[in-house]
Amino acid sequence: MISYVDDFVLTVASLSYRGNIRRLQELFQKLERKASHLGVSFSVAKTELIHWRTPSQRHSPKCILPIQIKGEIFHLGNSVRCLGYWFTPALDPAAHFSRRLALTQGAFALMQRLSPPGAGLPPYLCHRLATSLIAPILVYGADLFTPSVGTTNRLDTFWRKVQRWTTNCFSATTTGILSVESCLPPVSLLVTHRQRLAALRVVCSPPSVNPATARLHPSFPSLSVYRAPDSWRAITRGLSSVYLPLNWKTPRPVPPIRNHPPVDAVAHRTIPFTLGLSRMPMINSHLACRTPALPPQSLMNNTYSALKKRVREALLADWASLFPTPGYYTHPSALSPRPFMGLSKFVAGSLHQMRAGKSYLAAHPTWRSPDADTSCPRCGLEPETFEHAILS
Numbered sequence: 430m431i432s433y434v435d436d437f438v439l440t441v442a443s444l445s446y447r448g449n450i451r452r453l454q455e456l457f458q459k460l461e462r463k464a465s466h467l468g469v470s471f472s473v474a475k476t477e478l479i480h481w482r483t484p485s486q487r488h489s490p491k492c493i494l495p496i497q498i499k500g501e502i503f504h505l506g507n508s509v510r511c512l513g514y515w516f517t518p519a520l521d522p523a524a525h526f527s528r529r530l531a532l533t534q535g536a537f538a539l540m541q542r543l544s545p546p547g548a549g550l551p552p553y554l555c556h557r558l559a560t561s562l563i564a565p566i567l568v569y570g571a572d573l574f575t576p577s578v579g580t581t582n583r584l585d586t587f588w589r590k591v592q593r594w595t596t597n598c599f600s601a602t603t604t605g606i607l608s609v610e611s612c613l614p615p616v617s618l619l620v621t622h623r624q625r626l627a628a629l630r631v632v633c634s635p636p637s638v639n640p641a642t643a644r645l646h647p648s649f650p651s652l653s654v655y656r657a658p659d660s661w662r663a664i665t666r667g668l669s670s671v672y673l674p675l676n677w678k679t680p681r682p683v684p685p686i687r688n689h690p691p692v693d694a695v696a697h698r699t700i701p702f703t704l705g706l707s708r709m710p711m712i713n714s715h716l717a718c719r720t721p722a723l724p725p726q727s728l729m730n731n732t733y734s735a736l737k738k739r740v741r742e743a744l745l746a747d748w749a750s751l752f753p754t755p756g757y758y759t760h761p762s763a764l765s766p767r768p769f770m771g772l773s774k775f776v777a778g779s780l781h782q783m784r785a786g787k788s789y790l791a792a793h794p795t796w797r798s799p800d801a802d803t804s805c806p807r808c809g810l811e812p813e814t815f816e817h818a819i820l821s
Contacts (some may be wrong), residue, residue: 432462433641437471438511446480446492453478457498459560464552473499477509480520484692491518514570524700530584537591544774547599552770552777555595563591570619572627574687579644584616597778601795602787605754609762610781614748628698632709644692649677650722652711674781702739708733723771757786790818 431438437460461471480492495504508524515525540558544550550558567584587602589604591610599629608615614622630733634801636643636655643657678694681688689697703709710729712718723729743766748762769780782788787795791813792803811821 430456436512442480450494450496453496454498465689471805473572476501476503476739477506478503479506479509479516480518481520483645486622510811514573522570523580525570525574526576526580526584529567529569529586533563533589536566537587537594541594544594544788546726547775549774551772551774552595552597553766554782555764556612556770559595559611564619568616568619568623571623575620575624576616581617581620588613588616596781596785596787597774598781599787602782602785603755603758604757605752606785608748608752609754609758609760610785612763612766614744614762614764616750618744618748621747622740625698625702625740625743626737628695629702629733629740632696632699633712633733633736633805635711635714638713638716641695645696646677646693648678648700649696649707650708652708652714653717680801701743702736743783755819758784760784779798783818786815788815790815794815 431440437455439453439547441449441456443449443452460743464471471484476498477495478496482489493505495501495502495640506744508515510516515528517524538676539560543558544555567588589607592598592607592613593600593602595613596607596610598607598610602610631639631641631652632645635644636651636657640657642651643655645651645656647654647656649775677689677693678700679689681697688694699709711723711734712733714723714726714729745762745764771776772780779788783790783793786793792800792805792806794801803812805817805821806812808821811817
């Protein structure tokens with residue numbers, strides 16, 4: 430059982446669907462008896478049922494058995510929602526990110542009214558809205574789900590609209606330059622960045638508080654030796670041809686024939702950022718129990734901040750290497766807004782356009798007129814580039 434405030438999730442596993450249904454009904458009765466002594470009741474009408482299927486069961490007959498709770502019958506659902514996550518029987522992330530994209534498009538349609546092209550909010554505030562409102566809605570759940578290539582392309586298509594809205598750049602602007610100008614990384618990098626931060630939170634949380642941390646392998650260099658008694662690590666013993674040994678530092682083979690178990694894979698993401706550390710720091714250590722003497726909290730907080738800084742630097746390094754810009758564009762990528770983005774939308778947008786090489790300057794011809802005259806209309810001596818127009 431996992432609960433968050435008033436949301437409860439019951440999950441069971443057995444050799445038959447009928448056994449799962451029977452066990453779920455028994456657990457609900459026990460839970461209801463305990464809650465009645467506390468004066469707590471459950472909204473049974475909101476019950477949702479789903480049967481999980483492993484990849485090896487994809488060809489087996491699907492279950493259609495409903496569940497009966499307090500005289501009400503609940504049939505099998507194709508997806509269930511928990512804390513904003515949408516789960517399907519095969520744990521396909523497409524259903525989740527499709528709903529996230531729809532929610533983001535609705536929010537962005539309202540935000541566009543605040544800053545139409547050439548007017549409204551300056552790009553600095555548009556950037557803040559994109560990073561604080563649009564991005565969290567769009568990639569919510571990326572710490573658990575990894576979108577497929579097709580889903581990532583759909584998210585990136587929408588994300589480029591946000592980038593153009595922020596910078597007021599033209600549609601002909603190269604996508605690599607557009608992301609650098611807007612200081613908004615591509616969606617694939619945002620997903621990787623959030624997964625790395627989520628992995629840091631897992632490995633640095635007290636095992637007695639975080640259920641995921643409590644299921645890490647005992648060899649993980651944590652400051653606490655506590656592990657959950659129901660870790661269920663034995664279920665991976667029969668999958669030796671698929672999963673690596675449970676040593677969290679074992680490198681992943683190339684090509685990836687075998688993978689780490691899911692919880693170990695989360696911890697494995699933090700290896701590039703933990704060089705020089707013999708033990709991982711512990712955040713929220715005041716909530717921990719069964720923990721021996723710990724280092725000073727200030728020291729652990731500073732170490733955790735340094736780890737997050739390394740993750741941020743890795744994001745910038747991946748941005749430069751995986752999404753290079755054309756040779757004529759020499760401006761580095763950054764996550765903070767440019768200084769000129771505090772100007773008005775029209776002025777800052779014109780600077781974005783000229784820096785990107787797609788503007789009304791004569792040296793920036795469009796695909797419609799590739800052979801147009803590029804000389805400066807004022808002096809007629811040099812091409813009207815961005816540097817020439819500003820400096821000369």
